[in-house]
Structures are given as structure tokens and as C-alpha cells.
Amino acid sequence: MANNKKKHLTIFGLLVIALTCLSQPAFAFEDDEGCLLCHKYPKMGRITEDGTRRSYYVMPHVFGETVHRNVPCTGCHNYIKQLPHRPVKEGVTCNTECHSIKNPATGKNFSHQPIYDKYEQSSHFRPKLAEGHDQDKPYCVTCHRNPIYNPQETEAPKHITNRCVVCHEDKNFVETWYKHTSRRIKDIKRSSRDIVALCSSCHGDKRLIERHLKAAKAEGRELGRKYPKAAESYKNSFHGKVTGYGFKEAANCLDCHADASNYYLSVHNLKPSRDPASPVSDGNRLNTCKRCHTYADENYAALDPHPTSGKEDNPFSYYANLIYGWVGDVVFLALIALAAFETVGRRRDGVGWRLWHGSSWWRPSKRGRDRVE
Amino acid sequence: MKLSDEARRVLETSMRINKTGDAERREIEDVIARMPDDRVLLYKNVVSNPIGDLPRYSIHIRIQHMLTFVTFLMLAFTGLPIAFFGHYWAEPLNSVLGGVDVTRIIHRTLAAAMIFAMVYHIITIILGTAIKLKNKTFELKRSIIPTLKDARDFKHDLLYFAGKLDQRPEMDKFMYKQKLHYFAAAFGNFVMVISGSSFLFPEFWASILPASIASYFQEMMRLSHPHEALLALLVIAFWHWYNVHLAPGRFPMQWTFLTGKITREHQIEEHFLEYLRCLVEIPSERKELLEMLAARELDQLDNTGAQGAQSQ
Numbered sequence: 001m002a003n004n005k006k007k008h009l010t011i012f013g014l015l016v017i018a019l020t021c022l023s024q025p026a027f028a029f030e031d032d033e034g035c036l037l038c039h040k041y042p043k044m045g046r047i048t049e050d051g052t053r054r055s056y057y058v059m060p061h062v063f064g065e066t067v068h069r070n071v072p073c074t075g076c077h078n079y080i081k082q083l084p085h086r087p088v089k090e091g092v093t094c095n096t097e098c099h100s101i102k103n104p105a106t107g108k109n110f111s112h113q114p115i116y117d118k119y120e121q122s123s124h125f126r127p128k129l130a131e132g133h134d135q136d137k138p139y140c141v142t143c144h145r146n147p148i149y150n151p152q153e154t155e156a157p158k159h160i161t162n163r164c165v166v167c168h169e170d171k172n173f174v175e176t177w178y179k180h181t182s183r184r185i186k187d188i189k190r191s192s193r194d195i196v197a198l199c200s201s202c203h204g205d206k207r208l209i210e211r212h213l214k215a216a217k218a219e220g221r222e223l224g225r226k227y228p229k230a231a232e233s234y235k236n237s238f239h240g241k242v243t244g245y246g247f248k249e250a251a252n253c254l255d256c257h258a259d260a261s262n263y264y265l266s267v268h269n270l271k272p273s274r275d276p277a278s279p280v281s282d283g284n285r286l287n288t289c290k291r292c293h294t295y296a297d298e299n300y301a302a303l304d305p306h307p308t309s310g311k312e313d314n315p316f317s318y319y320a321n322l323i324y325g326w327v328g329d330v331v332f333l334a335l336i337a338l339a340a341f342e343t344v345g346r347r348r349d350g351v352g353w354r355l356w357h358g359s360s361w362w363r364p365s366k367r368g369r370d371r372v373e
Numbered sequence: 374m375k376l377s378d379e380a381r382r383v384l385e386t387s388m389r390i391n392k393t394g395d396a397e398r399r400e401i402e403d404v405i406a407r408m409p410d411d412r413v414l415l416y417k418n419v420v421s422n423p424i425g426d427l428p429r430y431s432i433h434i435r436i437q438h439m440l441t442f443v444t445f446l447m448l449a450f451t452g453l454p455i456a457f458f459g460h461y462w463a464e465p466l467n468s469v470l471g472g473v474d475v476t477r478i479i480h481r482t483l484a485a486a487m488i489f490a491m492v493y494h495i496i497t498i499i500l501g502t503a504i505k506l507k508n509k510t511f512e513l514k515r516s517i518i519p520t521l522k523d524a525r526d527f528k529h530d531l532l533y534f535a536g537k538l539d540q541r542p543e544m545d546k547f548m549y550k551q552k553l554h555y556f557a558a559a560f561g562n563f564v565m566v567i568s569g570s571s572f573l574f575p576e577f578w579a580s581i582l583p584a585s586i587a588s589y590f591q592e593m594m595r596l597s598h599p600h601e602a603l604l605a606l607l608v609i610a611f612w613h614w615y616n617v618h619l620a621p622g623r624f625p626m627q628w629t630f631l632t633g634k635i636t637r638e639h640q641i642e643e644h645f646l647e648y649l650r651c652l653v654e655i656p657s658e659r660k661e662l663l664e665m666l667a668a669r670e671l672d673q674l675d676n677t678g679a680q681g682a683q684s685q
Contacts, residue, residue: 238572238595241458245473293576299587300579307595317592324600331604335612343621345534350417351622360622360638361417367536371417372669 034083035073036060066146075100093128094140112140118269133215136208143198153179192243192252196234199253204231224272225313226306233306256280256288256305374408374673376649379522380543383514383646387653390510401652404659407672412540416641418669419662425634427651427658429546433497438630440490441558444483448565449606451476451483456599484569491562515546515647519556523549546647554613561605568594568601637661 036058038044045055063069074080076092095116103110119125119140126137156178164174190198202208209228216223226233234240239250259266259279271278279288286301293300309317350365361371376384384405388398409415430438454467455476470476505511514520527549529542547555571578571594578594579587617627622639629635640648651658666672 235459241455242473242477244458245455245464245467247473247477295576295580297576297580299582299584300576302584302588303575303579303591304588307592309596314592316589317596320593320596324596328600328604328607332607332611335608335615339612339615339620341531342534345536346621348536349413353621353624355625360624369411369413369417372671 030072031060033073038084063146065148067149068146069149070101071098072100090129094144115265115268116140118265122269123272123275124270133212136202136211138202149179149183153182156182191246192248192250192255193246195252195254196231196240196243200231200235222274224274226308229308229310229313230306233308237305237307239305251292251305255291260288260291374405374410374412376405377543380646380649383545384649384653386512387650390512391653393653397656400656400659404652404662405649407663407666407674409666409671409673412543412641412645414671416638418671419637419641419665421636421638423636424628425632426637427635427640427648427655428633429629429635429640430633431497432633433493435630435633437490437494437497440486440493441562442630444487444490445605445609448480448483448487449602451480452602453599453606455480456602481573484566487562488566491566515650517547517552517555519549519552523552541642543645544643546644546650548643550616554608554616557608558605561601564597564601565605568598571595572598 039056039058040060042057044057045053047053068076075098076096077088078096079088079090095111095113097109097111097113099109101110102108124137126134126139128139130137130139156175161171161174161178164178165171168174213223213228215221224230234253235244239252242250243252254263254267257270257278257280266279271281273280275281276283278284286296286298289296289301304314307317308314309321311318347363348366350363350367350370351360352363354360354362364370384401387393388401393401450466451470454463455473457463467473467476470479502511502516514522522545526542526544529538530549532538533541571591575591578590582590617623617630618625622642627635627639635644640651652662663672667675
């Protein structure tokens with residue numbers, strides 16, 4: 001009897017383990033619309049007319065951890081009215097008004113429209129379906145992916161939330177708002193090195209720059225003097241070199257080109273330096289420099305933060321660099337030649353390399369007058 | 374040995390400065406008369422201690438050399454990976470010392486130590502010269518100041534190594550190579566300090582320079598710092614280390630930078646005029662030389678025939 005009970009317990013235990021191991025991970029977001037009926041399949045995708053492989057696979061366990069996890073699919077894909085849906089033409093635009101999430105401050109439907117309005121005024125703006133050279137410009141998703149929600153913490157720390165629940169009795173509410181707020185308080189913006197890498201992905205793309213230079217010339221449009229070498233010249237600057245090594249205190253692209261007083265809005269509204277509103281325009285440059293270089297003056301603001309040594313754009317630096325290079329080569333070759341010449345001369349004279357004590361003049365000289373032993 | 378006019382002048386000056394008495398003067402003249410005319414025989418036959426025989430550098434100069442030597446190498450080690458960022462060797466070299474957050478602190482600290490060595494050297498030189506001037510013992514040709522003779526010595530030396538001349542030039546305490554190297558290093562240090570300070574205090578330099586040249590200055594300094602560093606490293610690696618380590622006769626190392634002494638054979642070969650001063654200032658050196666001449670049968674007065682035959 002006791003044996004049977006033990007046997008049943010063992011079988012029950014094995015069943016529990018097997019079910020635990022074989023079960024699919026629970027979806028962290030509600031799929032009330034049934035989108036995962038199709039999009040859960042990893043091989044769901046197609047090859048477009050131009051040969052691009054597009055995947056339409058949604059990983060529910062990953063999406064469920066992202067900042068958009070509470071937004072139903074049709075909150076963004078609002079053009080889908082039926083299933084199976086029709087071929088998608090425009091796709092998601094990031095200024096869509098979300099009907100499922102309310103802005104807790106205003107009670108209105110949540111939307112990225114305010115920041116999109118800023119982006120619309122920037123020199124980077126392009127519509128979602130851009131044509132011509134505008135296609136090279138960044139759309140929202142060029143810079144922003146769908147990041148993991150609060151990657152620093154899996155659980156809100158109890159020693160903090162225990163205090164909140166004294167008044168806010170709903171623990172879920174407390175936990176959610178703790179994570180929402182703490183994510184924004186913590187420094188979650190990109191590192192300087194990442195910002196440089198992101199900007200350089202376009203501003204360091206020689207073919208892209210070439211296309212735009214040609215287009216601007218054909219259209220008679222003005223481009224910045226440093227536009228062709230913006231990324232390259234920054235990387236050669238002192239700021240660029242130390243930032244490249246992960247140093248956090250030197251200026252990255254946005255530290256100068258975005259308005260620090262309203263940083264997160266300003267990075268979406270970058271202007272060319274010839275625009276008076278730009279932090280690096282002639283009128284604002286000194287104040288921008290002074291943010292780090294407290295004692296900067298007009299002379300300092302005139303220094304070139306994007307140093308180049310091209311013959312056309314900086315002949316002074318070009319020729320100085322050239323002369324330095326020549327001097328280096330000549331000195332190097334001359335010293336090697338002189339050392340070789342002296343070695344031959346001295347060896348012929350009877351001196352040699354001797355590791356231990358004694359005179360160096362132990363070899364018979366071809367010129368006679370040897371050491372008397 | 375019959376001294377050249379130049380050598381005679383140096384000897385007379387040295388004896389005057391050292392207030393050499395008549396008896397000692399006769400002794401010095403006797404030693405010189407016994408030296409073979411062929412200086413090659415002299416420096417090939419003297420007995421030398423590789424650690425050094427004759428005084429050359431004071432303790433101050435040795436400390437300054439040590440400070441410059443250590444700081445220069447470490448400055449290059451910490452600075453070049455930043456200047457040449459992007460090269461395959463740069464990042465590993467920078468990481469070895471803990472990354473740019475650490476190397477920039479090391480670099481600046483060493484720069485301060487190098488500047489200290491420079492200031493220490495300048496003070497030593499100025500005070501040393503002032504004391505010599507006061508005591509009326511200063512000799513311009515014994516100093517590091519370049520003269521026209523250095524250019525002549527350089528030409529003469531090239532002809533000697535090419536086999537066109539029979540003797541190396543009679544050079545002073547500092548030969549043309551050392552003078553060139555010294556002033557190249559001094560100029561390099563100056564450029565490195567100015568350009569380095571333009572990175573550390575760009576606002577200061579911009580504020581004191583006229584607006585028309587502030588930008589060019591900063592640009593020039595940005596180029597100069599790594600170029601000058603690389604040039605200095607090339608000169609050190611391919612010339613200085615050749616001259617003091619690798620050249621036949623100097624291998625494996627001249628100990629002068631540690632002991633402050635130069636070997637007898639080196640002094641006679643490359644600094645003959647200074648060796649004449651040693652004969653005046655160090656009585657034991659006269660005895661040492663006479664013993665060598667006798668032992669090797671090179672005494673000019675005793676054995677002029679043999680000496681003449683060997684120098685053919």
C-alpha cells in the first residue's frame with residue numbers, strides 16, 4: 001500500500017516536470033485580436049519585389065517585455081480592420097493616436113505626436129514613405145527600436161514600493177508606476193559612443209554623402225561646410241578620439257548639436273549650423289561651448305571642432321601635415337642611413353660587438369693599426 | 374704626439390683654468406710627448422672599464438636623464454594609442470593600462486613630471502654656467518652650444534667612415550651628434566609642452582592669442598603633438614639607442630647614464646679634446662696612460678721607430 005502511494009507520487013512528480021518543460025512560455029501580452037494566429041510562426045515572411053527578405057514573425061515572449069507590450073497590435077497597425085488583413089501599404093507611423101493608452105497627466109489618448117511635430121521641423125524629417133533622396137533620412141525607427149522595458153530591473157525593489165503601498169494600496173499600480181518612473185529617472189539614454197555610432201551610420205556613409213552632395217549641387221541647395229566629413233572629422237578630433245575609447249565626459253554629436261536646455265525634444269529637432277536656432281550657429285556657439293569650457297571666449301568658439309586636413313577645405317592643415325610627414329620620412333631614412341654608414345665604417349676599423357668586459361677593438365682592422373695584444 | 378692648434382689651445386686653457394704649476398705642466402707635456410701621433414693606436418690600446426673610467430655627467434644630469442627617459446617612454450605608451458586611435462594596435466595598448474579613463478590621468482601626471490625634469494635641467498644649466506662664469510672657468514667649446522666646428526667635424530667623420538681620412542676629428546666634450554640630439558630633444562620637449570597645454574587649456578590659449586591666429590595655432594598644435602611624439606620616438610629608437618646600445622663599440626650598453634662615467638677608449642676616440650682636459654684635471658690618468666704606453670711599447674719617445682712602423 002505504501003509502495004503504491006510512493007509510485008503514484010513519483011508518476012505525478014514526473015508528469016509535473018514533463019508538463020513544465022514541454023509547455024510553451026506564457027504570452028506576456030494579451031492577444032485579443034488573434035494576430036498571433038499567423039504571426040507566431042517563425043517562418044512567416046516574404047521576399048519583396050526588390051529581393052528584400054521581410055520577416056513578419058512576432059516573438060511574443062520578447063514583445064511582452066518591451067515598452068509597447070500593453071499596446072494592442074491594432075493600436076499602431078490601425079489600418080487593419082479585418083483578418084486575414086489586406087497587404088500593408090504604408091505600415092505603422094509613429095504619430096498615430098493610441099486609443100488604448102491614456103496619458104495619465106491629461107487623460108487624453110496617448111500619442112507620440114508632440115515629439116513627431118518637433119521631428120517634422122528638423123532637417124532630418126522625412127515622411128514614412130519617402131521618395132528620392134529623402135529615403136536616406138532617418139525615420140523614427142532608424143534610431144528607435146522597441147526597447148526592453150526597464151532592463152535594469154526585473155522587479156521593483158520592495159524597500160521602496162513597500163512605502164508606496166501605504167497609501168497606494170494596489171500593488172500592481174505601484175509596481176507599474178515605479179518602473180515607468182524609475183526608467184526615466186535612470187540614465188537610459190545612449191552612451192556617447194553609441195550616439196556617435198548612430199550619427200555616423202549616415203554621416204559617415206560615403207555613398208550617401210556623395211548622393212546628397214550631387215543632389216544639393218543640382219538643386220542649388222546649400223549644405224554645411226563640414227557636411228562631407230562630419231563624422232570622419234569628429235572622430236579625428238580630441239573629443240572624438242576619447243569618446244571612441246568610451247570616455248563619457250567629452251562632447252558627442254548631440255552635446256553640441258542639440259539644445260541642452262530641452263535635450264530630448266531638441267534631439268528630434270536638429271538644425272543645420274547655418275540656422276540661427278541651432279546651438280552651433282554663430283550666435284549660439286559660444287554659449288554651447290561654455291557648457292563644458294567655462295572660460296571659453298569668442299576666439300575659443302572660432303576653433304574648429306571638426307578638424308580636417310583636406311587640400312580644399314583646410315589648405316593650412318593640409319600642407320602642415322604634408323611637411324610633417326616629409327620631415328618624419330626624411331629624418332627616419334637619414335638616421336637609418338647614418339647608423340648603417342657608421343656601423344660599416346666602424347666595423348672596418350676593427351671594432352665589434354662584444355657582450356662581456358674588455359676592449360671593443362678586438363677585431364683585426366682592414367685599415368691596419370690593430371690593438372697590441 | 375704633436376698636438377694640433379685646436380688641441381693645444383684646449384690644453385693651454387685647461388692648464389690656465391686649473392692653475393697648473395710648472396712641475397705638473399712639465400709632467401703633462403711629457404705624457405703628451407710620449408703619446409703616439411696616431412690617435413687610433415691610443416684608443417685601441419687603452420685599458421677600459423665598461424662601467425666607465427672618466428667623469429662625464431653630474432648626478433643632476435643623470436637624474437634628469439632618468440626622469441626624461443621614463444616619462445618619455447610612458448608618455449608615448451599612453452599617448453600614441455589616443456593620437457592614432459583606429460589603428461589595430463591602439464585599442465589593445467590603451468586597454469593594457471586600464472583604458473582612456475586611466476591613461477589620460479597617467480599621461481597628464483607624467484607630463485607634469487617631464488616638465489619638472491625640464492625645469493630642473495634649465496636651473497642646473499643656468500646655475501652651473503653662472504658658477505663657472507663667476508670662477509672664470511667657463512669654456513664655450515666645452516658646452517653643448519653648437520659651433521661651426523661641429524659642421525666640420527660631421528664632414529670629417531663622414532670622410533673617415535668612408536675610408537677617405539686617417540683619423541677621426543678631434544671632438545670636444547659634446548660632439549656634433551650629441552649637440553644635434555640635445556637641441557632636437559629640447560625643441561621636441563618645448564613643442565610637446567606647448568601643444569599638450571593647448572589640449573588641456575584650450576580656452577587659455579584662445580584667450581591670449583589674437584583671433585586671427587588662435588584657430589591656426591590650435592590646428593597646428595593638434596598636428597604637432599602626435600607628429601613630434603612620433604618623430605621623437607623614431608629618433609630615440611633608431612638613433613639614440615643605436616648610438617648608446619647598438620653601435621659596435623657601444624654594445625650592449627654605455628653605462629654613462631647610470632655611473633656618470635665614460636670609458637677611456639670612448640673618451641679618446643670621440644672626445645679627444647675633453648681627454649686632454651682629463652690629463653690636466655686627473656693626475657692618476659697621466660700615470661694610467663704612461664703605464665699603458667710602456668706596457669704596449671707605444672711610448673713615442675722610447676720607441677718612435679716601432680710606433681711609426683705600426684701607424685703605416
